[in-house]
Amino acid sequence: MIKSKFLSFTFILSSFLCFAQQPATSAETIKDALIKKQKMKATSLVKNVPFKNIGPTVMSGRVVDVDVNPDEPSEFYVGYASGGVWHTTNNGTTFTPILDSSDTQNVGDIAVDWKNRTIWVGTGENNSSRSSYAGIGILKSNDNGKTWENVGLEDSHHIGRILINPKNPDEVIVGVTGHLYSPNEERGIYKTKDGGETWTKTLFVDNMSGIIDVQHAPNNFKIMFATSWTRDRKAWNFTGNGNNSAIYKSTDAGDTWTKVSTKKSGFPTGEGVGRIGIAMYDENTIYAIHDSQFHRKAKSKKSKASGLTKEDFKTMSVESFMKLEDKKLNAYLKTNGFQEKYRASNVKQLVSSGTVKPIDLANYLEDANALLFDTPVIGAEVYKSSDGGKSWKKTHDDYIDGLYYSYGYYFGEIRVDPQDKNGIYIMGVPILKSKDAGTTFTSISAENVHADHQALWVNPKKQGHLINGNDGGLNMSYDDGESWIKLNSASVGQFYAINVDNEKPYNVYGGLQDNGVWVGANNSKEDKSWHQSGQYPWKSIMGGDGMQIQIDSRDANIVYTGYQFGNYYRINRETGERKYIQPKHTLGETPYRFNWQTPILLSPHNQDILYLGGNKLMRSMNKGDDFEAISNDLTNGGKKGNVAYGTLTTISESPFQFGLIYTGSDDGVVSVTKNAGGSWTTISNTLPKDLWVSRVVASQHKKERVYVTLNGYRWDDFKVYVYVSDNYGQTWKDISSNIPSSPVNVIREDSSKENLLYLGTDNGAYVSFNKGETWEAFSKGIPNVAVHDMVIQPEAKDLLVGTHGRSIYKANIEALQTINTADSSKDITFIDLESVKHSRRWGSSWSSWFDAYEPEITIKFYSNVSGVKTLRILSEKGTELYNTSVNVVKGFNYVGYNLEINGKGKKALIKEDSTLNFKETANKKDYLPKGDYKIEIDNIVTSLEIK
Numbered sequence: 009m010i011k012s013k014f015l016s017f018t019f020i021l022s023s024f025l026c027f028a029q030q031p032a033t034s035a036e037t038i039k040d041a042l043i044k045k046q047k048m049k050a051t052s053l054v055k056n057v058p059f060k061n062i063g064p065t066v067m068s069g070r071v072v073d074v075d076v077n078p079d080e081p082s083e084f085y086v087g088y089a090s091g092g093v094w095h096t097t098n099n100g101t102t103f104t105p106i107l108d109s110s111d112t113q114n115v116g117d118i119a120v121d122w123k124n125r126t127i128w129v130g131t132g133e134n135n136s137s138r139s140s141y142a143g144i145g146i147l148k149s150n151d152n153g154k155t156w157e158n159v160g161l162e163d164s165h166h167i168g169r170i171l172i173n174p175k176n177p178d179e180v181i182v183g184v185t186g187h188l189y190s191p192n193e194e195r196g197i198y199k200t201k202d203g204g205e206t207w208t209k210t211l212f213v214d215n216m217s218g219i220i221d222v223q224h225a226p227n228n229f230k231i232m233f234a235t236s237w238t239r240d241r242k243a244w245n246f247t248g249n250g251n252n253s254a255i256y257k258s259t260d261a262g263d264t265w266t267k268v269s270t271k272k273s274g275f276p277t278g279e280g281v282g283r284i285g286i287a288m289y290d291e292n293t294i295y296a297i298h299d300s301q302f303h304r305k306a307k308s309k310k311s312k313a314s315g316l317t318k319e320d321f322k323t324m325s326v327e328s329f330m331k332l333e334d335k336k337l338n339a340y341l342k343t344n345g346f347q348e349k350y351r352a353s354n355v356k357q358l359v360s361s362g363t364v365k366p367i368d369l370a371n372y373l374e375d376a377n378a379l380l381f382d383t384p385v386i387g388a389e390v391y392k393s394s395d396g397g398k399s400w401k402k403t404h405d406d407y408i409d410g411l412y413y414s415y416g417y418y419f420g421e422i423r424v425d426p427q428d429k430n431g432i433y434i435m436g437v438p439i440l441k442s443k444d445a446g447t448t449f450t451s452i453s454a455e456n457v458h459a460d461h462q463a464l465w466v467n468p469k470k471q472g473h474l475i476n477g478n479d480g481g482l483n484m485s486y487d488d489g490e491s492w493i494k495l496n497s498a499s500v501g502q503f504y505a506i507n508v509d510n511e512k513p514y515n516v517y518g519g520l521q522d523n524g525v526w527v528g529a530n531n532s533k534e535d536k537s538w539h540q541s542g543q544y545p546w547k548s549i550m551g552g553d554g555m556q557i558q559i560d561s562r563d564a565n566i567v568y569t570g571y572q573f574g575n576y577y578r579i580n581r582e583t584g585e586r587k588y589i590q591p592k593h594t595l596g597e598t599p600y601r602f603n604w605q606t607p608i609l610l611s612p613h614n615q616d617i618l619y620l621g622g623n624k625l626m627r628s629m630n631k632g633d634d635f636e637a638i639s640n641d642l643t644n645g646g647k648k649g650n651v652a653y654g655t656l657t658t659i660s661e662s663p664f665q666f667g668l669i670y671t672g673s674d675d676g677v678v679s680v681t682k683n684a685g686g687s688w689t690t691i692s693n694t695l696p697k698d699l700w701v702s703r704v705v706a707s708q709h710k711k712e713r714v715y716v717t718l719n720g721y722r723w724d725d726f727k728v729y730v731y732v733s734d735n736y737g738q739t740w741k742d743i744s745s746n747i748p749s750s751p752v753n754v755i756r757e758d759s760s761k762e763n764l765l766y767l768g769t770d771n772g773a774y775v776s777f778n779k780g781e782t783w784e785a786f787s788k789g790i791p792n793v794a795v796h797d798m799v800i801q802p803e804a805k806d807l808l809v810g811t812h813g814r815s816i817y818k819a820n821i822e823a824l825q826t827i828n829t830a831d832s833s834k835d836i837t838f839i840d841l842e843s844v845k846h847s848r849r850w851g852s853s854w855s856s857w858f859d860a861y862e863p864e865i866t867i868k869f870y871s872n873v874s875g876v877k878t879l880r881i882l883s884e885k886g887t888e889l890y891n892t893s894v895n896v897v898k899g900f901n902y903v904g905y906n907l908e909i910n911g912k913g914k915k916a917l918i919k920e921d922s923t924l925n926f927k928e929t930a931n932k933k934d935y936l937p938k939g940d941y942k943i944e945i946d947n948i949v950t951s952l953e954i955k
Contacts, residue, residue: 032190032724033749035163038144041726041749042111045772048748049787053829053899054775059789059809059817061499062516063534064546067523068458068481069500069813072133074465075120076475081467084475086482087115089133090141090794090813091500095152100484100495106153108791112771113813114141116167116185121177126150128204130167134185134220135462136241136248136417138604139502139521139812141770141794142724143167146182148204159204163187163194165724168220173229173261178203181262183219183234188241190724191215197222197234199262210258211265216240217252220283222262225291226426226468232258233294233397234265235284239417243674243700243722245649248417249301253281257397268397275391275400276300283420289429294393295446296400297434299416300386304407316340318370329359329366344373347592355595364596372595388412388436390422390446403446411436419461426468435461439476441489452489460522479522499534499815504605505556506810508801509564517567518810519554525569526554527581530806530818549579558610558618568610568618568632573652574602576620578632589632591620600624601646603655603674613666621656625671625685638685643673658704664711670737672701678716680737691737692716696729702753709762712736721751721770728752730767732780743780753795759802761825766807768795773809777829784899790817823900827870836877838943838950839868846938846954850907851929860931865952867903867943874898881909881952882942885920889913889936894945905943907935907954 049055069091076084082099085106092107093115107113107129117130131143145162149155161167161184168183179201186195195218197211211219217238225231234257238250254277255269269275280302287295316336321329334352341350358364388408391400411434412419425431430445433452439461440449453459458480467473472488481496502521508530509515517527528546538544552571560566568589570576579586593600600622611617618628623643626635646654655674662668667684671677676699678692692701699718707713714737718729728744730752744752750769758764765776773786773795790809797810805822823839844865853860867879874897881890889909894901909917914934918924926934941952 032187032192033720033726035145035194037749038726039162041771042144044746045111045748045785045792048746048785051898052784052787053777054784054824055787055899056897056902057786057788057819057821057824057900058902059786059819061534061789061814062528062530062532062816062818063499064501064526064528064544064815065499065534066496066544066546067501067520067526067548068496068498069502069523069815070133070135070460070479070521071463071477071482072115072135073118074463074475074477074482075118076465076467077120077122078468079122081470081473084465085118085120085127086477086498087118087129088113088498088500088813089135090114090139090502091498092791092793092813093118093127093129093153094498094500096495100482101497103498105498105791106149107147107156109154110147110156111158111792112144113791113793114143116143117170119170119172119180121172124150124177125152126177127153128170128172128180129156130164130170130182132164132166132185134166134168136166136188136239136246139794140166140188141721141812142188146170146204157204159200160207161194161198163192165192166218168218169222171222171224171229171232171262175229176201179229179261180204181222181224181232182207183222185220185237186215186218187724188239189722195219196236197262197265210262211236211256213252213254214238217250220420221286223286223288224261225288228291230259230261231288231291231396232262233268233286233288234258234262235286235296237283238281239283241722242649242651244647244651244653246417246651248299249280249282251277251279251281253284255284255286255296255397269400273398273400276302278302280385283417285420285422287422287424287432289424289426292394292396293424293429294397295403295422295424295432296391296393297420297422298389298391299412299420300389301416302386304384304386315343318344318373321366321368321370324366326359326366330356340369346372346595350595358595368596371599372593374599385414385416387416388419388434390432390434390442392446403442404448408434408440408449411438411440413437421462421464423464423466425466425471427471433464433466433474435464437461439464439478439489452485454489454492456494457483457492458523497536500813501815502812503810503816504554504796504812506797506799506808506816507557507559508799508808509559510561510801510803511564514801514804515564516808516816517557517559517569518816519550519557519569521812522553524548524552524554524571525550525557527567530801530804530808549581550577553604555605556608558608560610560615562615566631568608570606572604572606574600574606574620574622576606576608576632587632589618589620589628589635591622591626591628591635591637600626601643601652601655603652603657605657607656607659609659609661611661611666612663613661619659619661619669621659621671623655623673625656625659625669627685639671639679639681639688642671642679642688643677644675646675657701660704660706660714662706662711663708668706668711670704670706670714672704672716674700676701676718678704678737680714682736689737691733694740695731696720698723699725699729702751703755705755705757708757708759710734715755715757715765716740717752717755717767719751719753726751726770728769730755730780743776745776745780745782747774747783754798756798756800758821758825759800764824766798766800768798768809770794773798775824777824786819789819790814823868823870827900829870829899832870832872834948835872836945836948837870838948839870841865841867841943841950841952843953843955844907850935851931851933853930856930860929860933862906862931862933863935864904864906867905867950869901869903869945869950871896871898871901877945879903879905880944881905881913881936882944882949883917883920884940884942886942887913887916887920889916889941896945908933909936910934 070089094103133140166185173179282299460479463477532545643654
C-alpha cells in the first residue's frame with residue numbers, strides 16, 4: 009500500500025497491526041537482511057566508531073565443537089555456540105577469531121579438510137537451549153577465515169554435524185537439525201559431491217524431526233550412522249522426544265538410509281525416545297547415548313518415612329491435617345522454606361477456617377518448573393551394537409543418575425577411544441568415562457573444569473590426550489582426565505545483562521549464561537599479567553545462570569543480583585553478607601511465575617525501593633527484606649508447559665515521577681501505572697500479539713515518552729519491532745525504520761542527548777541520531793553478534809555493550825553526543841581535545857629489550873565528505889611540525905596521533921623558542937614539548953595543549 013507522504017507518521021496501529029502471530033521468517037528475507045546489513049555498514053556514519061572488547065575471558069562461554077589437526081595436535085579450531093570460531097597454533101596458549109568477517113557468530117558444528125586447509129562451519133547451535141541462536145546455513149573458507157562463502161542450506165537454522173570424506177574433500181555430509189521453534193522442510197541429511205555447489209537431501213524424517221548426529225566408520229566413509237531427533241521448543245514448553253527419534257544407517261556414504269532402531273533391534277522406540285548421540289569404533293562396534301524420556305518403573309512401596317512430604321498433603325483431608333503433630337508439621341514447614349509466618353499453629357487456623365486447604369501446602373512448593381523437575385524419566389542410558397547396528401544392548405544395569413538431571417536435550421554427546429574398543433566417554437553435567445564398554449563409569453570432572461560438557465576430542469594417536477569443550481570454555485588433559493589445564497583466553501562470554509556503577513574507575517557488572525555474575529573495572533587489563541599476582545581483575549559474585557544487576561547509587565558495595573527463575577540476593581560486596589530476597593506468594597495463592605531472566609529495578613527516586621517482576625509486579629520498600637504485590641497478573645495468564653511462561657520480562661520507572669511504572673511480559677503485554685500500582689492499564693492492545701517484550705523504557709528526557717521493543721525469536725519471527733509513544737502508550741509509532749531483520753533485545757536512550765538512541769539485535773548494534781527515523785550500524789571492532797544489553801556510563805561518556813557470545817565491548821560516545829549530524833554546516837567538525845600531560849617516559853623504556861613507551865591521543869572529528877585529507881600539526885604561531893595523510897569518511901572519524909614531530913618541525917620549534925631542549929629518546933623520536941598547538945584539516949582548526 010502506497011501512503012501519502014503527508015500522512016502523519018504517528019498513528020494508531022490497531023487498524024493493521026492487531027494480528028495473530030506472524031509465520032516464521034523466510035530464509036530469503038533473512039538473506040536480504042544480511043545483504044542490507046553489509047551495505048549499511050559500508051555507508052554508516054558510525055562505521056569508524058571504535059569498540060574495544062574489555063572481556064572478561066576466564067569464565068569463557070559454551071563450546072560446541074573442537075576440530076584438531078591430526079598431524080599436529082597443537083593446532084586446532086574451537087567453535088563457540090554464539091561466539092564464532094577461534095584458531096590456535098600453539099596448543100591453546102593463544103587464539104585468533106576467524107569468523108568475524110562473516111554474517112554470524114552462531115555455530116553448530118565445524119569440520120576441517122586439513123590437507124587443503126578448507127574450513128566448513130555449520131551455523132546455528134546444535135543444542136536446543138533458550139539461547140541457541142539460529143544460523144544462516146553452511147559457511148566455507150579457503151583462506152583461514154579471511155573470507156567466507158555461504159554454500160547453502162540457508163533455512164536450516166541449526167546444524168547437527170558435518171562430515172568430510174577423507175579421500176574426497178568435495179564430498180560432504182551434513183546433518184541438519186532444522187528450526188527450533190517452528191516446523192520446516194530443510195532438515196535431515198544433505199549431501200554434496202561438488203564442494204557445496206549443489207546439495208541433495210538423502211534423508212528426511214518429518215518437518216519436526218532433524219538430524220542431530222552423524223558419524224562414519226574411521227576407515228570407511230561409506231558406513232555411516234545418523235540419529236534423528238523429534239523436538240519442539242516453545243516459550244512455555246520444550247518437548248525433546250517423539251516417535252521419529254531414531255537411528256539410521258547408510259552403507260553408501262549417505263546416499264540412502266535404513267532405520268536400524270526398530271522394535272526387534274533392542275534399542276528403544278516410541279514416543280519416549282529423546283536425543284541420541286553416536287560414536288563408532290569400527291564398522292561393527294557402535295555406541296549410542298540416549299536421553300530416554302520414558303518413565304521409570306514405580307518403586308516398590310517401603311515403610312513410610314517419619315517426615316512429611318508434599319505428596320502427603322495432596323490427598324490429606326482437613327480432619328487428618330488437624331490431627332498432625334505440631335512438631336512434624338513445623339519440621340515440614342521449616343525444611344521446605346515456608347515463610348516465618350507459616351508455622352503449625354497459624355497454618356492450622358487457616359485450614360480450620362477454610363482459608364487454606366491441606367493441598368495448598370503441596371502447591372506452595374510447586375512453581376512453574378515442577379513439570380520439568382518432577383518427571384521421573386529414565387534419563388541417560390548407553391547402548392552398544394557389535395554387529396553393525398542390527399542389534400543393540402544396554403551396557404549397564406542401573407540408571408546413570410546425576411549425568412543429565414532434567415536437561416538431557418542439552419547434551420547427547422558420546423566418544424569412543426580410537427585405540428580402545430572398550431573406552432568410552434559420555435558428556436552431561438559431569439563428564440564420565442568407562443573402560444569396560446559402558447558397564448561402569450567414573451567421573452573425570454575436576455575443580456578447574458566447568459560443568460555441562462558439549463564437545464570432546466580424543467587423540468587417535470596418543471592415549472589420554474583429550475580436549476574438552478564445555479559451557480565454561482576449553483580444557484585439555486594428557487592423562488585421560490585425571491588432571492586438566494584450562495585454555496580460556498578467548499573473549500566469548502554469553503552475557504544476558506550488564507550494568508555499571510559510579511566508582512572511579514567505574515566497574516562493569518554482568519550476568520552470564522551458566523557462568524554467574526561477574527564484576528570488574530572497565531579499564532582492567534585483559535591479558536596474562538594477572539597470572540603473576542594470582543588475582544584476575546574480574547571477580548565472581550554469584551553462580552548459576554547470572555541475571556540482572558542493580559547497584560545502589562549511594563553505596564556501590566550493595567548489589568542486587570541472582571540467577572535464573574527469580575532467585576535474587578542482596579549482596580554486600582565489602583562484608584560478603586548476602587540475603588536471599590525472592591518474593592514468596594501467600595499460602596493458598598497460586599505460586600508466582602518467574603521468568604528465566606527475571607527483571608529487577610532499583611527505583612531512581614529512592615534506592616531503598618526495589619521492584620521485582622514475577623507474573624505480578626512486586627515492590628519492596630526496605631531493600632528486598634519484604635515484598636508486596638502492587639499489581640494483579642500483568643500477563644495473559646501463562647500456559648501449561650514445563651517452562652515458566654506468562655511472566656514479566658522488563659520494568660521501567662520514569663525518573664520524572666515516582667510510581668509512573670511500565671512493565672512488559674513474555675507474552676506480549678505492556679502495562680502502565682501512574683499511581684504506584686493503585687491501578688494498571690494495558691497499553692499493548694494495538695501492538696503485535698504474543699511477542700516477548702524485550703524492553704520497555706520510560707524516557708529520561710520527556711515524561712510522556714516510552715519506548716518498547718518486541719522480540720519474535722521464540723516464534724522464529726525475525727522481524728524488527730521497535731516503537732515509541734509520546735502519550736504514555738495510548739498510541740504508538742513504529743521506529744524500526746531501516747534496521748535489517750533481526751530480533752530486537754534492547755533499546756537505550758542517550759544519557760544527555762534526547763534524539764540519540766542505541767539498539768541491539770541478535771545480529772549487531774545500531775544508533776539513531778533522530779529518535780529512530782533512521783539508524784546507523786556499528787561495526788568497527790565488534791562482529792555480527794547477539795547484543796543482549798546496553799548501558800551508558802554518563803560521566804565517562806562510554807557505551808557498554810553486553811553481547812551473548814563475545815563478552816563486553818566499550819566505546820566512547822562523546823563525539824556522537826556532541827555533533828549534530830543533521831546540522832553540521834562545516835565539512836570538518838572537530839571534537840575538543842583534552843589537555844595532555846607531558847611525560848619523560850615518552851620514547852623511553854626501562855630496558856633496551858623492551859619497546860619504548862609511546863603516547864597516543866585520538867583526534868575525533870565529523871566530516872560531511874569522504875576523501876584523502878592532510879592532517880597537519882602546527883605550532884601556536886602556525887608553523888607546520890608534522891603532517892600525515894588521512895582517509896576521511898563521511899561521518900565520524902578517529903585518527904590516532906603519537907605526538908611525534910619530524911626533524912623539520914623540531915628545528916622550527918627551536919627557532920621559535922631557543923630555550924627548548926630535546927633530549928634523545930630510546931626510540932630516536934622527538935615529541936611535542938609543553939605548549940599550545942593546533943591540529944588542522946582543510947583550514948579547520950582545533951587546539952591541543954601539552955602541559
